Amino acid sequence: MGLFDRVDGSFNNLVARAKINNSYFADALSRLNLESYRQKFNDDKFLGNILYDISDYGWDVEKSLNNILTVYKDVVKKGTTEEKNLFKNIYDFLNENVVDNSSDWNISYYMQLSSAFSDKELVLESLNLIKQQLNLDNFSVDNKENLYKLISYPFKARMYYLDDRSLLSSLGELLRTDNLVDYLYSDIDINRVINKKIREDKKQNGIYDIDRGTLAEINRKLDMINDESSKLKLLINTATSIIAEIKVQVKLSRDELTDIKISSLEELQVKANKILEDFNAKYLELLSQEKDSINNQKVELFAELQRELSKKKEELKLIVKQISAAVEVQLGRINAASDVSVEKLEEFINSNEKIKELVESTKESDAYLSGLKVISEHISTIPKDGDTPTSRIITSPAIIIPRERIVDEKINYYFDERIPFGERFETLLRAKEKDIENGGIYHEKFDDITKLIMQGQVPYMYGPSGCGKTFMIEKQLSKLLSTNIVTNGYVLYEQDIIGYTNSATGQFVPGNFYRCYKYGDTIFLDELDNGIANATVVLNRFLGKNNTSYTFPDGLITKRHPNFRIIAAGNTNGSGRTSAHNTRQKMDESVMQRLTPVHVNYDNRVEERILKDHKDWFYFAINFRKAIEKMSTITGEINTTGTFTTRDAETLREYLENDAFDIDKLLEFEFIQTKDKDTLNSIYKTMNNMGSDSYKEGSQKILKKFNNMVEPIIKGR
Numbered sequence: 001m002g003l004f005d006r007v008d009g010s011f012n013n014l015v016a017r018a019k020i021n022n023s024y025f026a027d028a029l030s031r032l033n034l035e036s037y038r039q040k041f042n043d044d045k046f047l048g049n050i051l052y053d054i055s056d057y058g059w060d061v062e063k064s065l066n067n068i069l070t071v072y073k074d075v076v077k078k079g080t081t082e083e084k085n086l087f088k089n090i091y092d093f094l095n096e097n098v099v100d101n102s103s104d105w106n107i108s109y110y111m112q113l114s115s116a117f118s119d120k121e122l123v124l125e126s127l128n129l130i131k132q133q134l135n136l137d138n139f140s141v142d143n144k145e146n147l148y149k150l151i152s153y154p155f156k157a158r159m160y161y162l163d164d165r166s167l168l169s170s171l172g173e174l175l176r177t178d179n180l181v182d183y184l185y186s187d188i189d190i191n192r193v194i195n196k197k198i199r200e201d202k203k204q205n206g207i208y209d210i211d212r213g214t215l216a217e218i219n220r221k222l223d224m225i226n227d228e229s230s231k232l233k234l235l236i237n238t239a240t241s242i243i244a245e246i247k248v249q250v251k252l253s254r255d256e257l258t259d260i261k262i263s264s265l266e267e268l269q270v271k272a273n274k275i276l277e278d279f280n281a282k283y284l285e286l287l288s289q290e291k292d293s294i295n296n297q298k299v300e301l302f303a304e305l306q307r308e309l310s311k312k313k314e315e316l317k318l319i320v321k322q323i324s325a326a327v328e329v330q331l332g333r334i335n336a337a338s339d340v341s342v343e344k345l346e347e348f349i350n351s352n353e354k355i356k357e358l359v360e361s362t363k364e365s366d367a368y369l370s371g372l373k374v375i376s377e378h379i380s381t382i383p384k385d386g387d388t389p390t391s392r393i394i395t396s397p398a399i400i401i402p403r404e405r406i407v408d409e410k411i412n413y414y415f416d417e418r419i420p421f422g423e424r425f426e427t428l429l430r431a432k433e434k435d436i437e438n439g440g441i442y443h444e445k446f447d448d449i450t451k452l453i454m455q456g457q458v459p460y461m462y463g464p465s466g467c468g469k470t471f472m473i474e475k476q477l478s479k480l481l482s483t484n485i486v487t488n489g490y491v492l493y494e495q496d497i498i499g500y501t502n503s504a505t506g507q508f509v510p511g512n513f514y515r516c517y518k519y520g521d522t523i524f525l526d527e528l529d530n531g532i533a534n535a536t537v538v539l540n541r542f543l544g545k546n547n548t549s550y551t552f553p554d555g556l557i558t559k560r561h562p563n564f565r566i567i568a569a570g571n572t573n574g575s576g577r578t579s580a581h582n583t584r585q586k587m588d589e590s591v592m593q594r595l596t597p598v599h600v601n602y603d604n605r606v607e608e609r610i611l612k613d614h615k616d617w618f619y620f621a622i623n624f625r626k627a628i629e630k631m632s633t634i635t636g637e638i639n640t641t642g643t644f645t646t647r648d649a650e651t652l653r654e655y656l657e658n659d660a661f662d663i664d665k666l667l668e669f670e671f672i673q674t675k676d677k678d679t680l681n682s683i684y685k686t687m688n689n690m691g692s693d694s695y696k697e698g699s700q701k702i703l704k705k706f707n708n709m710v711e712p713i714i715k716g717r
Contacts, residue, residue, distance in 0.1 A: 015034075015051055025061060028062070029061060032062060032065075037069070041069065046088055050064075050065070090123070116154035116158045117154065117164050119164045122168055129171065129172060130151055130175065132583075133172075133175035135181075146183055146189070149190050149191060149194060153171060154167055154171055156198060157170060160198075160205050161201070161205075173197075177197070180193060206503055405519055407518065407520075408520065409561070412481065412483060413482075414428060414481050414482070415454065415456075421455065428450065428480055428481070429447075432446075441609040442472075442606075443467075443472055443603045445598055446476065449461065449567075449598055450481070452596055453477070456545050458594065458596060460569070460570065460598065461568070462569070462571065462572060462574070462600065463599055463600035464571065464601065464640035464643065466647040466648065467601060467603070467645060468646040470487075471646075472600075473485060473567055473569070485521070485524050486516050486521050486522065488511075488512050490525075490526070490531035491531035491535045491539070492532050496511060496535065497535075498511075498550075499511045499513075499554075500553055501554070508554035510554075514552055516564055517542070517550070517558065517561065518558050518559075520562065521563070522567060523565075523566055525566065525568045527570055529570035529571065529581075530571075530583065532585065533586060533588050536587060536588060537591060540591060542566065548560050571584065572584045573597060574597070575587075602643075602645065607622065610649040610653055613657075614656050616697045616698040616699045617699070617702065619694065619695055619696050619697055621644045621648075621652070621671075622644075623690055623703075624644050624687065625644045627686035628643045629643070630686050644671070648670055652670055663702065667705060672713075677713055677716075680710050681714045684710050687706070688703075
C-alpha cells in the first residue's frame with residue numbers, strides 16, 4: 001500500500017481473516033454488494049486492509065466504507081497517482097498510531113494535512129519526521145488524542161508561514177520541545193504546548209495581540225516620552241551653551257598658566273646659561289694665565305690649580321643652591337596662579353543661575369537626571385591641566401555607559417600574508433613541538449587543517465563523534481595561533497549568522513558571527529550538517545577571500561577584519577543522514593563547493609599517548625573499535641555506532657588513575673552497556689577471531705573478562 005504497510009496478502013485472504021476474527025463483521029459484510037465497492041476503490045489490497053481495520057476496530061462497516069470512499073473518490077478524480085498513494089499512506093499512518101474507534105478521524109486529518117502542505121512530498125516527510133522523533137516504531141502511544149492534536153499542528157500554523165519548508169522546520173522545532181513525548185503517554189492536555197508554539201509563530205512573523213486598552217496606554221506613554229524629550233532637548237541645548245562658556249574659561253586659565261610656566265622656565269634657563277658661561281670664562285682665564293710657567297712650576301701649578309678648582313667647586317655649589325631656591329620661589333608662584341584660576345572657575349560656576357536651575361531640576365524629573373548624567377560624562381572629557389575641578393560642576397552619581405569593543409586592526413602574525421607562508425608555518429611547528437615535549441598530543445590531520453586556516457580557506461572537518469575535532473580547534477589551534485575561538489551551534493535560521501532587527505525596538509541584535517567578523521576572532525560552526533540547508537546557504541556570502549565587507553541588518557557597512565576565520569565541522573560528508581547520524585541534513589552544493597572537506601577519523605596514536613601508562617587497555621580498546629567498524633551498515637559507510645572514542649580514552653585514563661572502578665565496572669560503563677544482544681554478539685565473535693598478536697601488554701586478560709560478562713547476555717541468561 002505505501003510507506004506504512006501492515007498486512008500482506010490477496011483481497012480474498014484479507015476478507016477471510018477479517019471474517020474469522022469478527023462474526024458481527026462477517027454478517028454485516030454479507031449484506032453488502034462487495035463487488036460494487038471493489039470497482040469503486042479499484043485497489044483490492046487497499047480495500048482489503050480497510051476491511052481488516054474495520055473488523056479490528058469494530059467500526060460500522062457500511063458507514064466507514066462510505067466515509068472513506070467519499071474522500072477517496074475525490075482523490076481519484078484528480079487523476080494523479082501521487083494523490084492516491086498519499087491518501088493511502090496517511091490512512092495507514094493514522095490507523096497504526098492514532099485512531100481507535102472512528103474512521104472519520106482519518107478523513108479529517110487527510111483534509112487538514114493536504115491543505116497544510118502544497119508539496120505532497122513534504123506531507124510524507126512530515127509523517128516520517130513525526131514517527132522518527134516520537135519513536136512510534138518501537139512504542140505505543142497511550143494518549144492518542146494528544147497525538148492527533150500534535151500532528152494537526154501544521155494545519156493550524158499554516159497561515160503564519162509563506163512556504164512549506166519553513167512550516168516543516170517549525171514542526172521539527174515543536175517535536176524537539178522538552179517533555180513533549182511525556183505528554184503522549186499521559187493525560188496532560190497538549191493544547192497548551194501547541195498554543196504556545198502558535199503564539200511564537202505569530203510573533204516571529206510580526207503578529208502581536210494588543211487590545212485597545214494596551215494600545216491607548218502605549219500612546220499615552222509615547223506622548224509622555226515626547227514631552228520629556230522636548231524638555232531634555234531644551235536642557236541639552238542650554239547645557240551645550242554653558243559647556244562652551246566653561247571651555248572658554250578653561251582655555252583662558254590654561255593659557256595663563258602656560259604663560260607663567262614659560263616665563264619662569266625662560267628666566268631660569270637664562271640664569272643657568274649665564275652661570276655656565278661665567279664658570280667657563282674663569283676656568284679658561286686661569287688656564288691661560290698659568291700656561292707660560294707650567295713647565296717650571298709643575299708641582300706648584302698643580303697645587304694652585306687644585307686650590308682654584310676647589311674654590312670654584314664651592315662657588316658652583318653656592319650657585320646651585322641659589323638656583324634651587326629660585327626654582328622653589330617660581331613653583332610657588334605657579335601654584336598660587338593655579339589656585340587663583342581655580343577660584344575664578346568656581347566663582348563663575350557658582351554665580352551662574354542657569355547651572356543652579358539645571359541641578360535643581362534633576363530632583364523632579366528622571367528624564368532630566370538622565371540628561372544631566374550624559375552631560376556630566378561630556379564635561380568630564382574636557383581637556384584640563386593640573387587639578388581643574390570640572391567634577392564640581394554637577395555632583396550627580398557616576399554612571400557607566402557601555403562602550404563598544406575597540407577594533408584592534410593589528411594582523412595576527414600567522415595570518416599576515418606579507419610574511420612568507422613557509423616562515424610562518426615553521427614558527428608554528430616549533431611551538432607545536434615544544435608543546436609535544438611537554439606532553440601535548442596532536443591529531444594527524446592537525447597540520448592540514450592549520451595550513452588551510454592560515455591561508456584563509458574554510459576547512460569542513462567531518463568524521464565520527466568523539467574523534468577530537470572540537471578539542472583540536474578550541475584547545476590546541478586556539479592556543480598555537482593565538483586566536484580567540486567562538487563556538488557556534490548548527491544554523492537553523494539566516495539570523496543565526498547575520499543577526500536581526502528587533503521588531504519591537506528597531507534595534508539591531510548581533511550574534512557571535514557578527515562579532516567575530518568585525519573584531520577578528522575565529523567562528524567555529526560545529527555540527528554544520530545538523531542545521532537547515534536553506535539557512536546555511538547565507539554563509540556563501542562570507543566564504544572565500546573575495547569578501548571584504550558586508551552590510552548587516554543594522555544598515556552599516558562592516559569591514560571584514562583580516563584576522564577573521566571560519567572553521568566548520570560535522571559528522572557526515574554533507575550528503576545527508578547516515579545510520580549513525582540519522583537527523584543530519586543534506587548540505588547545499590553551493591556551500592560544499594566553497595568548503596574544503598577534511599576527513600577526521602580516530603587517530604590510534606592519540607589514544608596510545610593518552611593510555612601510554614595503561615597499554616593493556618589501549619590494545620583491548622583498539623581491537624574493540626576494529627570489531628565495531630567491521631559490522632555492516634545500511635549505507636555501506638564505516639560503522640562508528642557505539643565505538644570507543646578519543647573522548648572515551650580520556651575518561652578511561654581518569655578512572656584508572658583515580659582507581660575509581662574495578663575491571664568489571666570499566667567494561668560495563670565504557671564497552672558493554674547501551675548495546676543490544678546482536679551488536680554484542682557480533683563484537684564478541686570478531687574480537688575472539690583476532691590473532692593473539694593483537695592482544696599485547698596483558699590485554700588478553702581484559703578480553704577474557706569481557707567474554708565472561710558478554711556470553712550470558714548473548715545466550716539470554
